[in-house]
Amino acid sequence: MSDGRKLRVELGRRYRFAASHRLHSPQLSEEENGRVYGKCNNPYGHGHNYVVEVSVSGTVDPATGMIVNLADLDWFVEREVIEAFDHKSLNEDVAAFRNRVPTTEYVCMEIYQRLKHFRLAKLERVRVEETSNNAFEYAGEETHDRMAVQQGRKAK
Amino acid sequence: MVYLTRKIEFSASHLYHNPALSAEENQRIFGKCNNPHGHGHNYTLEVTVAGEPDPVTGMVLDLKELKEILEREIIQRMDHRFLNYEVPELSGQIPTCENMVRVIWNLLEPRITQGTLHKVRLYETPDLFAECYRNGAGSR
Numbered sequence: 001m002s003d004g005r006k007l008r009v010e011l012g013r014r015y016r017f018a019a020s021h022r023l024h025s026p027q028l029s030e031e032e033n034g035r036v037y038g039k040c041n042n043p044y045g046h047g048h049n050y051v052v053e054v055s056v057s058g059t060v061d062p063a064t065g066m067i068v069n070l071a072d073l074d075w076f077v078e079r080e081v082i083e084a085f086d087h088k089s090l091n092e093d094v095a096a097f098r099n100r101v102p103t104t105e106y107v108c109m110e111i112y113q114r115l116k117h118f119r120l121a122k123l124e125r126v127r128v129e130e131t132s133n134n135a136f137e138y139a140g141e142e143t144h145d146r147m148a149v150q151q152g153r154k155a156k
Numbered sequence: 157m158v159y160l161t162r163k164i165e166f167s168a169s170h171l172y173h174n175p176a177l178s179a180e181e182n183q184r185i186f187g188k189c190n191n192p193h194g195h196g197h198n199y200t201l202e203v204t205v206a207g208e209p210d211p212v213t214g215m216v217l218d219l220k221e222l223k224e225i226l227e228r229e230i231i232q233r234m235d236h237r238f239l240n241y242e243v244p245e246l247s248g249q250i251p252t253c254e255n256m257v258r259v260i261w262n263l264l265e266p267r268i269t270q271g272t273l274h275k276v277r278l279y280e281t282p283d284l285f286a287e288c289y290r291n292g293a294g295s296r
Contacts, residue, residue, distance in 0.1 A: 008289055009288050014284075063177070
């Protein structure tokens with residue numbers, strides 16, 4: 001039954017990009033990198049088809065029935081994320097990963113940072129699927145302590 | 157607390173048009189969704205109910221009962237319908253995912269008598285969805 005709390009509505013949209021990366025930490029020895037990252041440490045890198053799920057919230061405009069016009073959200077995500085990441089080497093082509101291992105945890109957080117300035121709706125969270133078996137979510141710093149980056153991994 | 161989710165699918169047509177706006181404004185805001193004869197989607201609805209399992213049955217609620225509620229309230233009302241003209245709960249509203257998810261919430265919430273309705277997520281396509289929950293419940 002209704003408990004008097006206001007209803008909240010979110011809109012979720014999924015985007016895709018394909019990119020390569022290599023997991024290698026300069027703070028670790030060659031052996032440690034191999035042990036920690038396994039195949040992901042192979043020197044020439046490898047790639048994934050990433051899926052990015054963006055969730056925003058806001059008031060539903062009675063005139064349009066929309067939290068935000070999809071064309072505006074699509075344009076913003078395309079400009080801020082897809083153009084920068086699609087068919088790129090994350091290590092070489094994205095400045096944020098010059099000194100940071102491009103794990104999907106960090107990819108997820110970087111995408112959140114790029115999208116949080118969207119003016120037309122409030123960014124709630126970013127979910128990144130590296131493969132259909134690995135997913136990561138980040139909802140910003142307010143919930144960082146509680147939620148941090150959540151990883152879901154399907155049992156093989 | 158345990159969260160139980162049931163998924164159903166239905167197919168329906170709709171169009172986006174606000175009679176208070178000019179034809180040009182409707183076209184600019186809604187684009188292809190403003191085509192006068194409408195278009196359709198295969199919708200997927202995920203309904204999440206929260207509660208404690210009953211010590212006797214081990215169930216938050218009987219899935220069979222939830223299935224019947226979804227059949228009666230959603231499938232019979234919306235499946236193979238033109239949402240703008242055939243679903244009175246949506247009349248006067250643009251049948252966007254955002255509006256539909258609130259209508260669906262309001263149809264289901266009073267019917268869930270074991271556990272509480274926690275979240276409703278409606279996919280219009282695999283890449284576009286809206287979800288609805290009570291303030292403070294979080295989206296999960």
